[in-house]
Amino acid sequence: MPTIHEVAKRAGVGSITVSRVINNSGYISTETRERVEKAIAELGYVPNTLARSLRSRRTNTVGLMITDITNPFFTTLARGVEDAANEAGYTVIFCNTDESAAKEEKYLNVLLQKQVDGLLLVPTQSRVNSIQQIQKHGTPVVVLDRRIPEVDVDTVRCDSVDGAYQLSKYLVSLGHQQIAIMSGAVGVSTADDRVDGYRKALEEARILIDEHYIFRGDFTPDSGYSMTIQAINLPLRPTALIAANNFITIGAMKALQEVEMDVPDDIALVGFDDLPPAMVTFPFFTVASQPAYQMGTRAMQLLLERLEGKEMDAFQEIILPTHLIIRRSSG
Amino acid sequence: MPTIHEVAKRAGVGSITVSRVINNSGYISTETRERVEKAIAELGYVPNTLARSLRSRRTNTVGLMITDITNPFFTTLARGVEDAANEAGYTVIFCNTDESAAKEEKYLNVLLQKQVDGLLLVPTQSRVNSIQQIQKHGTPVVVLDRRIPEVDVDTVRCDSVDGAYQLSKYLVSLGHQQIAIMSGAVGVSTADDRVDGYRKALEEARILIDEHYIFRGDFTPDSGYSMTIQAINLPLRPTALIAANNFITIGAMKALQEVEMDVPDDIALVGFDDLPPAMVTFPFFTVASQPAYQMGTRAMQLLLERLEGKEMDAFQEIILPTHLIIRRSSG
DNA sequence: CTGTTAGCGCGTTCAG
DNA sequence: CTGAACGCGCTAACAG
Numbered sequence: 299m300p301t302i303h304e305v306a307k308r309a310g311v312g313s314i315t316v317s318r319v320i321n322n323s324g325y326i327s328t329e330t331r332e333r334v335e336k337a338i339a340e341l342g343y344v345p346n347t348l349a350r351s352l353r354s355r356r357t358n359t360v361g362l363m364i365t366d367i368t369n370p371f372f373t374t375l376a377r378g379v380e381d382a383a384n385e386a387g388y389t390v391i392f393c394n395t396d397e398s399a400a401k402e403e404k405y406l407n408v409l410l411q412k413q414v415d416g417l418l419l420v421p422t423q424s425r426v427n428s429i430q431q432i433q434k435h436g437t438p439v440v441v442l443d444r445r446i447p448e449v450d451v452d453t454v455r456c457d458s459v460d461g462a463y464q465l466s467k468y469l470v471s472l473g474h475q476q477i478a479i480m481s482g483a484v485g486v487s488t489a490d491d492r493v494d495g496y497r498k499a500l501e502e503a504r505i506l507i508d509e510h511y512i513f514r515g516d517f518t519p520d521s522g523y524s525m526t527i528q529a530i531n532l533p534l535r536p537t538a539l540i541a542a543n544n545f546i547t548i549g550a551m552k553a554l555q556e557v558e559m560d561v562p563d564d565i566a567l568v569g570f571d572d573l574p575p576a577m578v579t580f581p582f583f584t585v586a587s588q589p590a591y592q593m594g595t596r597a598m599q600l601l602l603e604r605l606e607g608k609e610m611d612a613f614q615e616i617i618l619p620t621h622l623i624i625r626r627s628s629g
Numbered sequence: 630m631p632t633i634h635e636v637a638k639r640a641g642v643g644s645i646t647v648s649r650v651i652n653n654s655g656y657i658s659t660e661t662r663e664r665v666e667k668a669i670a671e672l673g674y675v676p677n678t679l680a681r682s683l684r685s686r687r688t689n690t691v692g693l694m695i696t697d698i699t700n701p702f703f704t705t706l707a708r709g710v711e712d713a714a715n716e717a718g719y720t721v722i723f724c725n726t727d728e729s730a731a732k733e734e735k736y737l738n739v740l741l742q743k744q745v746d747g748l749l750l751v752p753t754q755s756r757v758n759s760i761q762q763i764q765k766h767g768t769p770v771v772v773l774d775r776r777i778p779e780v781d782v783d784t785v786r787c788d789s790v791d792g793a794y795q796l797s798k799y800l801v802s803l804g805h806q807q808i809a810i811m812s813g814a815v816g817v818s819t820a821d822d823r824v825d826g827y828r829k830a831l832e833e834a835r836i837l838i839d840e841h842y843i844f845r846g847d848f849t850p851d852s853g854y855s856m857t858i859q860a861i862n863l864p865l866r867p868t869a870l871i872a873a874n875n876f877i878t879i880g881a882m883k884a885l886q887e888v889e890m891d892v893p894d895d896i897a898l899v900g901f902d903d904l905p906p907a908m909v910t911f912p913f914f915t916v917a918s919q920p921a922y923q924m925g926t927r928a929m930q931l932l933l934e935r936l937e938g939k940e941m942d943a944f945q946e947i948i949l950p951t952h953l954i955i956r957r958s959s960g
Numbered sequence: 961c962t963g964t965t966a967g968c969g970c971g972t973t974c975a976g
Numbered sequence: 977c978t979g980a981a982c983g984c985g986c987t988a989a990c991a992g
Contacts, residue, residue, distance in 0.1 A: 368905065
């Protein structure tokens with residue numbers, strides 16, 4: 299692996315001149331530039347970003363921590379981040395936390411050690427520590443998808459309360475009175491907010507809220523499955539189910555198939571997060587759809603603004619709307 | 630951001646001692662270690678991987694280039710890579726090439742400049758250049774999912790010929806004589822191989838191969854859609870369709886729904902690559918399923934062996950089996 | 961337009 | 977068991 303010095307020697311110039319050619323900085327005579335470029339080509343020289351970054355204190359790299367890259371919602375979001383980053387000349391390092399605080403902690407350290415210029419984070423729980431650690435370290439950070447109460451930090455997320463509110467209200471408008479909601483873990487803001495939106499809609503409709511109708515598990519198919527089994531075995535069986543994310547929806551559907559209950563004839567089922575069109579053969583579920591890709595790009599743009607040092611007066615909270623897509627599963 | 634020197638000064642030791650504490654190398658008295666650790670904690674010191682890597686010539690990072698992170702097959706594969714890498718203390722940098730040779734070239738350079746220790750690559754076309762460039766640069770590389778003819782390189786892939794052969798043979802056993810196949814771009818080995826497996830099965834069954842029944846497009850829903858439209862408009866309409874990947878299957882299904890043809894009553898449809906259970910509500914398609922996650926872990930393990938410097942005598946080609954999963958879409 | 965000097969933060973080498 | 981000196985490959989800050 300040739301170094302900049304070897305290129306310089308071969309081209310008969312100083313190494314800084316080679317540096318200037320590589321980075322298109324400063325003034326170089328066309329003739330010198332050509333000599334240098336020739337030497338670079340001949341030696342197959344590849345600049346060492348490590349050394350460059352060590353000196354310049356910029357890595358042109360950002361870290362993205364999501365909870366599960368296997369979930370299409372996060373993949374789409376990641377894709378949005380990557381596209382925006384790429385356009386601005388940044389590389390993205392992805393990490394999966396699997397909703398584990400320990401993994402989050404670990405990856406956070408890896409990324410900070412790698413001197414990423416900025417960080418995009420879907421926090422595992424509404425954990426304050428990680429964010430403060432990052433801020434203390436001086437690295438710009440944007441929180442994605444979830445709220446972190448009581449910390450001042452840039453955030454890009456969707457309006458989960460409103461999404462759940464719309465879903466619930468729609469079910470009520472169809473005449474449902476017994477509506478159950480199956481949500482994620484307590485402390486995960488999206489899971490909490492969706493329950494809040496549900497409560498809001500029911501209160502507005504003057505429907506008494508039965509706490510037995512509110513299930514809290516995880517954002518996984520397994521959890522969706524077991525919450526559904528519990529729900530349909532309630533003394534007063536609900537006539538409609540709200541699944542608080544796509545994986546819960548899948549698990550719920552599996553459970554209902556097993557007990558041979560038809561959707562929507564025997565029970566209505568609506569969910570959060572659409573699956574991407576590219577993965578769906580029979581669009582079936584009524585859902586509150588979130589603009590995952592836009593979340594990614596907006597977050598990256600916000601981070602870039604911070605990186606460019608545009609000192610905005612305060613931290614921003616960008617809240618994107620959710621859209622109700624009505625299909626057959628709601629009857 | 631404190632440096633190792635500041636920690637050293639605060640602890641009243643030399644900076645090398647701090648280095649030894651961080652890396653658990655050499656002998657340190659318990660007392661000194663404690664002093665150092667205290668200083669590290671107080672200053673919130675985070676070691677700078679850049680400097681470390683510059684010196685040690687190891688980044689503990691590998692690059693993974695896939696064609697489409699949006700495709701669950703590749704996400705699953707990526708997940709396998711990440712898990713295996715993580716366990717061995719490596720970080721993974723993901724890149725999407727979108728089947729574009731230009732993007733591949735660009736990302737390749739970025740990764741090499743970042744001094745990744747190794748590279749995992751799903752090549753865009755069966756392009757020899759990229760591989761040779763990497764090998765010339767001296768970075769270990771493992772090719773994933775696809776064959777690169779005429780280059781000696783470690784490879785982990787599935788048996789596409791056999792998968793398509795099994796699918797085709799199965800259709801033949803059901804009595805189909807007019808079978809069309811819709812595959813990806815010419816030059817992409819998986820797309821080529823699947824057509825070969827199809828030919829092999831038909832030849833064995835002494836069915837005359839009509840070249841009009843062989844479609845070559847892309848591994849996308851759009852392409853699947855248009856190939857399907859063409860297929861069903863053939864003078865002698867096929868009675869069965871083989872989609873060479875999951876996205877083509879989705880596009881095909883969409884087309885068939887639009888023209889109101891029922892699967893499997895009006896036409897049989899089988900595919901390659903299952904969608905992950907977590908994303909499927911109604912398992913429906915007969916498919917040749919590939920062990921994507923295992924591909925990822927095996928590839929990473931192979932790369933790790935190269936990184937550990939275990940000089941194996943020759944390059945390896947690991948070929949994983951595909952499994953035929955029979956469901957309703959084949960009738 | 962080009963070169964010199966001096967580090968970036970760390971780990972290897974060798975000497976206490 | 978601990979430390980001093982040096983250099984990894986590159987670029988910021990000055991000179992010329």
